[in-house]
Amino acid sequence: MGNREDLLAGARRCLEEKGYLRTTVRDIAAASQVSMAAIGYHFGSREALLNQALFAAIDEWSDAVGGLAGEGESAEERFADMWDRKVRNFGELRWLWIANVEAFVHAQSSPELLAALAAGQRAARPHVAALLRGVPESEVAEADARSLGSVQIALMTGVMVQTLTDPEQAPTGRELAAGLRGLAALLDEGGGPGAAPGSGTTGGWKS
Structure with a gap:
């Protein structure tokens, strides 16, 4: 996977473990093993990344059920x-x-x-x-x-x-x-x- 996919996967893990509100940029960077600067480069903000990860999880749930x-x-x-x-x-x-x-x-x-x-x-x-x-x-x-x-x-x-x-x-x-x-x-x-x-x-x- 590239940095973008790694960040989405890391954000997903953070949502599962810490939730939406308590997840920080540092948390996502650690979970994805990608630099914090990469979040801004690929998604613009922590919020935009978390939103994409959350919406992807919802779509995955909808397709599965x-x-x-x-x-x-x-x-x-x-x-x-x-x-x-x-x-x-x-x-x-x-x-x-x-x-x-x-x-x-x-x-x-x-x-x-x-x-x-x-x-x-x-x-x-x-x-x-x-x-x-x-x-x-x-x-x-x-x-x-x-x-x-x-x-x-x-x-x-x-x-x-x-x-x-x-x-x-x-x-x-x-x-x-x-x-x-x-x-x-x-x-x-x-x-x-x-x-x-x-x-x-x-x-x-x-x-």
């Missing part, structure tokens, strides 16, 4: 199995998801990184909607991308944080399916935030 499609006879069983697989994956690749969270925090003071994360999020919506629909991405309507895609991404982010915070109490796939059914029932029956006490199947939500 293929959407983590679930198995089962019914749609609900396949949905539950898919989420059980995702929860296990969050635990197995804990370093990757923690690095994602740290990158999001850092992006609030880095317009370039924030723009890259936003672009990735926009691209992910139709992709995950297509996986849920079982159709090619080219056949996903904008409305589905904005609804199904956004909800699935929201679930992924929320379940990921819950799993990283309290792995033993992470929600199961069946619990998530039941929760979505419960939310749908609240919407159908007029319950939810702001509903009158006793309305809906659960008697309304606590504020």
Whole structure:
């Protein structure tokens, strides 16, 4: 490998061992056995190098799991199995998801990184909607991308944080399916935030 590839591999090791925020230029240089000056020459900055290493790891994960499609006879069983697989994956690749969270925090003071994360999020919506629909991405309507895609991404982010915070109490796939059914029932029956006490199947939500 050349210096550029060595630096990417070293940055990947640093992300696994130290995370996004605590990794320094010196750490990357030591892990890659390349001079610190080479980071600026090839990538411009520590941040740009870490971003490339992180995005490459995410792409690698995405290619490997293929959407983590679930198995089962019914749609609900396949949905539950898919989420059980995702929860296990969050635990197995804990370093990757923690690095994602740290990158999001850092992006609030880095317009370039924030723009890259936003672009990735926009691209992910139709992709995950297509996986849920079982159709090619080219056949996903904008409305589905904005609804199904956004909800699935929201679930992924929320379940990921819950799993990283309290792995033993992470929600199961069946619990998530039941929760979505419960939310749908609240919407159908007029319950939810702001509903009158006793309305809906659960008697309304606590504020």
